[in-house]
Amino acid sequence: MGRQNLSRRAFVFGSAAVAGGVAFGSYAEAAQTATASDNPLTADLGPNSVTFNPWVEISPEKITLIAQHADIGQGVGSVQPIMIAEEMDLDPGQFEIRFAGPSPAYFNTGFADEFAPFVAADQSPAAEEARAATLEYLRKTGLQMTGGSSTIPDTYQKLRVAGAVARETLKAAAAKRAGVAIADLRTQSGHVVLPDGKKIAYLELAADAAKIAPVLDAKPRDPSQWRLLGKPMTRLDVRSKVMGELKFGIDMRMDGMLYASVKLNPNKGQPLKSYDASKARTMPGVKKILEIRNGVAVVATNSWYAMKAVAAIDCEWAPSAYPSEQADHWKVLETSFKPEFLGKEWRKIGDIEAGLKTGTPVEAEYRAPYLAHQPLEPLNGIGHVTDKGMEIWVGHQSPQFVQNIAAAAIGLKPEQVTFHNQWTGGSFGHRLEYENVRVLAEIANQMRGTPIKLVFSREEDFLQDIPRQIAIARHRGSVDNGKIVAVDLQLASTTPLKGLLERSGIPSKDPDGQLAAGLWNVYYDIPNFRGTSYEAQGLSPSTTWRSVGASTAGFFTESFIDELIHAAGLDPMKARIAMCNVPTYRKVLETVAEMSDWKGPLGNGRGRGVAFVEAFGTPTAEVVEVTKTDRGIRIDKVWVAVDVGKVVDPVNFENQVQGGVIWGLGHAINCELTYAKGAVQQTNYNHHEAMRIYQCPVIEVRGLENDPKVRGVGEPPVPPAAPALANAIFAATGQRIREMPFNKFIDFV
Amino acid sequence: MIELTINGTKHQVDVVPEMPLLWVLRDELGITSPKYGCGVAQCGACTVQIDGMAVRSCQAHIGEIAGKSVVTLEGLEKRDQHPVLQAWIEHQVPQCGYCQTGQIMQAISLLDLIAQPTDEDINEVMSGNLCRCGTYPRIRAAIHAAAAKKMAEK
Numbered sequence: 001m002g003r004q005n006l007s008r009r010a011f012v013f014g015s016a017a018v019a020g021g022v023a024f025g026s027y028a029e030a031a032q033t034a035t036a037s038d039n040p041l042t043a044d045l046g047p048n049s050v051t052f053n054p055w056v057e058i059s060p061e062k063i064t065l066i067a068q069h070a071d072i073g074q075g076v077g078s079v080q081p082i083m084i085a086e087e088m089d090l091d092p093g094q095f096e097i098r099f100a101g102p103s104p105a106y107f108n109t110g111f112a113d114e115f116a117p118f119v120a121a122d123q124s125p126a127a128e129e130a131r132a133a134t135l136e137y138l139r140k141t142g143l144q145m146t147g148g149s150s151t152i153p154d155t156y157q158k159l160r161v162a163g164a165v166a167r168e169t170l171k172a173a174a175a176k177r178a179g180v181a182i183a184d185l186r187t188q189s190g191h192v193v194l195p196d197g198k199k200i201a202y203l204e205l206a207a208d209a210a211k212i213a214p215v216l217d218a219k220p221r222d223p224s225q226w227r228l229l230g231k232p233m234t235r236l237d238v239r240s241k242v243m244g245e246l247k248f249g250i251d252m253r254m255d256g257m258l259y260a261s262v263k264l265n266p267n268k269g270q271p272l273k274s275y276d277a278s279k280a281r282t283m284p285g286v287k288k289i290l291e292i293r294n295g296v297a298v299v300a301t302n303s304w305y306a307m308k309a310v311a312a313i314d315c316e317w318a319p320s321a322y323p324s325e326q327a328d329h330w331k332v333l334e335t336s337f338k339p340e341f342l343g344k345e346w347r348k349i350g351d352i353e354a355g356l357k358t359g360t361p362v363e364a365e366y367r368a369p370y371l372a373h374q375p376l377e378p379l380n381g382i383g384h385v386t387d388k389g390m391e392i393w394v395g396h397q398s399p400q401f402v403q404n405i406a407a408a409a410i411g412l413k414p415e416q417v418t419f420h421n422q423w424t425g426g427s428f429g430h431r432l433e434y435e436n437v438r439v440l441a442e443i444a445n446q447m448r449g450t451p452i453k454l455v456f457s458r459e460e461d462f463l464q465d466i467p468r469q470i471a472i473a474r475h476r477g478s479v480d481n482g483k484i485v486a487v488d489l490q491l492a493s494t495t496p497l498k499g500l501l502e503r504s505g506i507p508s509k510d511p512d513g514q515l516a517a518g519l520w521n522v523y524y525d526i527p528n529f530r531g532t533s534y535e536a537q538g539l540s541p542s543t544t545w546r547s548v549g550a551s552t553a554g555f556f557t558e559s560f561i562d563e564l565i566h567a568a569g570l571d572p573m574k575a576r577i578a579m580c581n582v583p584t585y586r587k588v589l590e591t592v593a594e595m596s597d598w599k600g601p602l603g604n605g606r607g608r609g610v611a612f613v614e615a616f617g618t619p620t621a622e623v624v625e626v627t628k629t630d631r632g633i634r635i636d637k638v639w640v641a642v643d644v645g646k647v648v649d650p651v652n653f654e655n656q657v658q659g660g661v662i663w664g665l666g667h668a669i670n671c672e673l674t675y676a677k678g679a680v681q682q683t684n685y686n687h688h689e690a691m692r693i694y695q696c697p698v699i700e701v702r703g704l705e706n707d708p709k710v711r712g713v714g715e716p717p718v719p720p721a722a723p724a725l726a727n728a729i730f731a732a733t734g735q736r737i738r739e740m741p742f743n744k745f746i747d748f749v
Numbered sequence: 750m751i752e753l754t755i756n757g758t759k760h761q762v763d764v765v766p767e768m769p770l771l772w773v774l775r776d777e778l779g780i781t782s783p784k785y786g787c788g789v790a791q792c793g794a795c796t797v798q799i800d801g802m803a804v805r806s807c808q809a810h811i812g813e814i815a816g817k818s819v820v821t822l823e824g825l826e827k828r829d830q831h832p833v834l835q836a837w838i839e840h841q842v843p844q845c846g847y848c849q850t851g852q853i854m855q856a857i858s859l860l861d862l863i864a865q866p867t868d869e870d871i872n873e874v875m876s877g878n879l880c881r882c883g884t885y886p887r888i889r890a891a892i893h894a895a896a897a898k899k900m901a902e903k
Contacts, residue, residue: 073845073882234841241846242837244782244822248847251781259776284765302764303785304772376786376794376847376881425784425847426881458787651841655887659844662883685791685879694872696885 040103041066050210052169054105055084055162058206063095063190068106068155069146070099070397071237072375072427074714075652076151078236080159083648086228087163087220088170088202089187092236099421102399104142109158110150110712112138113617115513119347119521120617121582123708146397147432147544149616149712152648156710160220168215173208174200223646232651237423249395249422250380254451257382258287260443261306261455263313264295264435266463266679267320268541272296274316280309289313292442293409299447303455311457320678322540329539329675330367333472336492336536343495343533344511346520352488355528359480362567364560366475367739368552369672370467372680372688373545377425378461379436383444384451389416390441395424397432401504405434406441428663429544432500435464459683467673467680468545469494469514470536473556479568484579486528487564489519489557494542495535496549503541511535514544518553518719521614524561524579540675546663547718550615554719555668555726558611559738562727572727573598573610573623580612584643584706585619588612591641592621595702601731605629606636609727611720617709618716619643622661624697624724628732632747635665635697635725643704644711650703657701657717664721666691669742695748751815755780756824766812771795773811774821782822782850786879793878796851797821803858805877822850825857832902833857836895844882852878856892865896 041051049059057064065081081097084090100106112135114120118127167187174192175182177200184195191199223230240246265272275296277289285305290297296313300306323329381394389412396402399421403414424431440454456464471493478486495512502508515533522529545551565575573593580586589612592598602608605628612621620642627634638661647653670689673680682688726737729746737745750761755778762777769788774780774797783806786794795806798820806819825831833856843849852875859866859874866874871892880888 073847075844234838235843237846238838238841238843241843241849242834242853243828244850246846247781248784250785251775253779302768302772302776304768304776307788374881375845376784376792376879377845378785424845426845428881455785458785458789655841655844655884658886659883662885663881666883684789685787686789690879690881691883691885692876692879693885693888694876696883699886 038103038105040101040105048207048210050206052166052214053162054100054103055159056088056166058202058209060203060206063090063202064098065095066100067097068100069151070395070421070424070431072146072395072397072424072431074151074656075235075649076146077423079151079649079652080155081236082228082233083155083159084163084166086226087160088167090190094190097236100144100399102144102403102419104144106144107138107142108145108150108154109135109138110154111143111145111148113153113709114148120614121521121523121585144398144400147429149618149714149716151712151714153617153710153712156646156648161218164218164220165214165216168218169209169212170202170205172215173205173212176212177205177208229648230646230650233649235652246423248377248425249393250377250425250455252382252393252422252453254382254384254453257451257453258299258301258447259303259306259455260297260299260452261303261310261457262292262295262297262439262460263310263315264439264460264464265317267317268464268466270294270318270320272315273318276314279312283309283312288447290443290446292439297439297443299443299452303453307457322538323675324678325676326674329470330472332539333470333492333536336534337474337490338534341492341534341536343515343535346516346531346533348530349526350528352486352528352530355486356476356478356488358485359478360567362477362479362564364475364563364738366473366556366559368471368555369674369740370470370540370542371545371667371671372462372465372467372673372682373428373430374462374465374685374688375424375426375428375430378458379430379456380454381436381440382451382453383440385410385444385448389418390444391418391420392437392440393420393422394437394440395422395431396437397427398504401434402437404505405437409438409441410445428546429548430465433466433543434503462683462688463679465680466499466541466543469496469542469549469552470539471552473553475556475560477560477564479564482568482570484524484526484564484568487522487526487560489531489560490534491515491519491553491556492534492536493552494539496542496544499541500543514549515553517549517615518557518613522557523582523585523614524576525581526579546660547615547715550613550719551664554611554613554615555722555740558613558720558723559726562609562723562730563736571600576610576612585612585614587706588619588621588641588643588704591702591704592623592639595641595700596623596625596639598623605732607728607730607732609724609729609731611724611727613716613719615716615719616712618711618713620716620720622717622720622724624721624728626725626728626732629749632749633729633732634749635695638697638699638721640699640701640717641704642701642713642717643707644713645707646705646710647703648710653703653713654701656713658699660715660717661699661721662691662696664718665725666695668722668725668740669748672741751811753811753815753819754817755819756821762811764811766810768811769807770797770809770811770814770819771806774806780821780823784847784851786848791879792848792851793855794848794851796854796878798854798858803855822854832898833860833895836891836898840887840891840894842884842887842891844884848878848880852880852888856888856895859892860896860899864900866892
């Protein structure tokens with residue numbers, strides 16, 4: 001610890017996002033990172049064991065590889081160890097996996113790319129220099145966080161280098177022991193192979209390897225030599241998940257543990273005024289009723305008793321600081337397009353006012369509501385407070401901030417909080433927030449000596465879910481002589497990234513870079529262009545939701561571009577390809593056109609829409625095909641082309657892309673969160689359904705590898721889904737839907 | 750005390766009869782493949798078999814199922830060779846995996862009902878099982894593959 005005083009400057013670099021990007025830099029740089037002097041694995045290293053860097057530990061009994069990020073379903077617990085195993089010539093089954101503890105050694109290099117004030121497609125020397133400076137800053141701050149689609153971009157280079165350093169050092173140790181030249185050695189299946197064919201297991205070499213200097217100039221192999229990566233491989237966690245054997249955070253148990261559930265003020269962030277627990281006190285299984293800062297908790301002998309009892313407590317709450325009724329949230333947004341609420345004019349090309357006066361004007365207003373994250377595993381955690389400090393078992397994306405938040409809640413120092421990350425049943429941004437951590441610390445502190453397992457009821461999880469930003473866009477443009485001559489994009493929104501940072505202890509006065517995502521990174525040749533964000537004040541807190549700013553701005557921008565293309569009398573696909581000014585991105589559009597055999601209007605109540613968005617550095621094009629039926633719109637098929645530079649884990653890649661499309665479509669058609677009396681009205685999945693299997697289309701995916709950088713894929717497939725669907729509905733029906741959820745305006749089969 | 754048969758083993762539990770089977774399994778007996786997702790039969794993550802039928806264990810009060818036979822995913826016969834589980838592994842269905850044990854228990858029930866389900870049958874029977882990660886295309890493929898496997902074994 002100690003290096004986590006992350007100043008806001010780190011984020012000021014960021015014009016675009018907490019984002020993907022890539023671990024660029026030389027091998028030497030990566031190797032330096034890989035052998036940081038503060039390697040956290042050295043602290044608990046057993047006898048005759050060796051650790052080469054923060055990701056590899058070998059004892060005489062076992063090889064342990066560290067997954068540096070949190071596994072939120074995106075496959076971290078598989079692909080990160082496999083990147084190391086590839087270089088070490090280890091086979092699945094020959095190593096154990098452990099999630100990283102809090103340490104600046106695990107700082108996220110992936111955030112560097114888009115913190116720099118350049119759009120992703122700009123890979124000019126000036127842009128790269130700014131990114132290198134940002135990387136240095138991130139190194140100093142030591143920020144360890146999962147997010148921004150950075151699983152692969154952060155670790156592609158450093159984990160392969162970490163594996164190569166381990167391999168070459170083991171070879172050096174074997175060479176010394178056997179008295180042969182390193183060059184005559186090779187490695188295979190967890191062994192060093194000597195020239196005479198004899199094998200020495202890595203486990204046997206651990207003690208020797210600990211005595212020699214690590215081979216820092218080890219280079220990772222060329223992808224043409226990969227055994228595991230780049231090929232269809234079985235995720236390491238698939239079998240245990242299918243067999244029901246994998247323990248998620250919510251499945252953990254401790255000896256002597258009691259169970260807790262909570263009722264917190266649904267007026268987010270406000271305190272409890274008073275409560276009456278007389279009914280709860282005598283209910284079965286109840287051990288204790290506790291008052292905590294913003295609510296009440298029941299400790300009981302099982303989760304269900306705790307949930308039943310806490311539901312029976314009557315509470316009087318302090319009112320919300322934001323408008324209590326949803327209509328007033330929209331009113332605040334409507335009046336936020338004013339200079340005093342200006343976030344930033346992110347990009348300006350040509351003469352926008354003159355351009356808008358040329359040709360035929362087009363204007364449109366779009367809306368996107370608050371949304372919940374609601375991964376299927378509700379918020380939970382186990383906490384154990386003793387006189388020495390607190391131990392906490394919880395699945396979370398920000399280990400250092402978990403320590404800070406828990407420590408601050410109960411008057412400890414961050415280093416007195418021992419954090420054990422857990423497998424999680426999804427996140428989508430939910431597990432970047434802290435309500436369960438803070439509440440668990442308070443309860444466990446009042447129950448000192450007893451391990452406490454906290455489980456939020458689904459209803460409580462909905463009520464406390466800090467939502468996706470709400471936004472309105474007012475876009476203007478003009479077309480002339482079959483061309484788009486001006487595009488003026490303006491949106492007013494709540495601030496997801498600023499909100500998250502503030503709650504993480506890093507308040508910022510700078511404009512929220514996530515409001516630029518999907519607004520300024522528009523890669524069409526349009527002679528007059530402007531993208532501006534306004535930041536609405538006094539509304540519900542908001543946070544990062546799978547694809548963050550691009551989930552709203554991507555819908556607004558690509559819907560509006562489609563309206564302009566139609567106004568200019570052009571074909572939506574051909575026009576986008578013709579206007580696209582980044583060759584690799586044009587290829588993405590051309591690929592999706594080829595996959596879908598795009599030939600213009602389909603007729604007979606069928607329609608296709610296309611959308612293209614770059615998010616977190618990853619360009620994604622999607623075509624959605626729909627049919628208008630007697631019972632409503634049926635989504636038949638989706639084609640997706642996405643360029644990630646390198647497809648490292650092909651099966652999981654396809655799974656992530658399909659999942660992203662389903663996430664984008666499901667929420668666009670079916671979901672909104674609305675406030676009444678200060679609380680959200682949707683408190684279970686029947687009110688916030690997203691997509692079920694009956695609505696799920698066939699989704700065909702193709703990964704491209706033209707981008708010079710290696711990119712992430714967890715979030716980028718989300719933003720194009722909603723506009724591609726809206727554009728398809730327009731093509732099929734002539735009805736232009738400008739507000740999510742779409743089911744307010746049209747039925748879906 | 751209430752007596753229950755879970756995966757062929759008899760258990761005595763000392764809880765109120767209104768307590769849902771889900772929480773008895775998870776918290777009282779430590780059987781964790783049935784997951785808590787919604788508590789109101791909206792997500793299907795808690796699906797188990799009671800007397801051979803797929804049931805949402807969050808809705809089954811323990812007092813009403815005394816004497817019946819409960820099977821969770823842990824208790825499936827020949828689990829390692831089970832065609833549905835095999836298909837789930839081969840098609841790499843899980844992402845986060847939290848809903849999958851419930852999906853699998855529901856899919857087993859579907860294939861007991863309809864040996865060769867169409868996509869429409871799958872939509873009909875599997876729509877109560879929510880997946881937030883979006884594994885539906887793989888769930889469909891795995892169910893078709895499992896159906897083919899079961900036919901081949903006959």
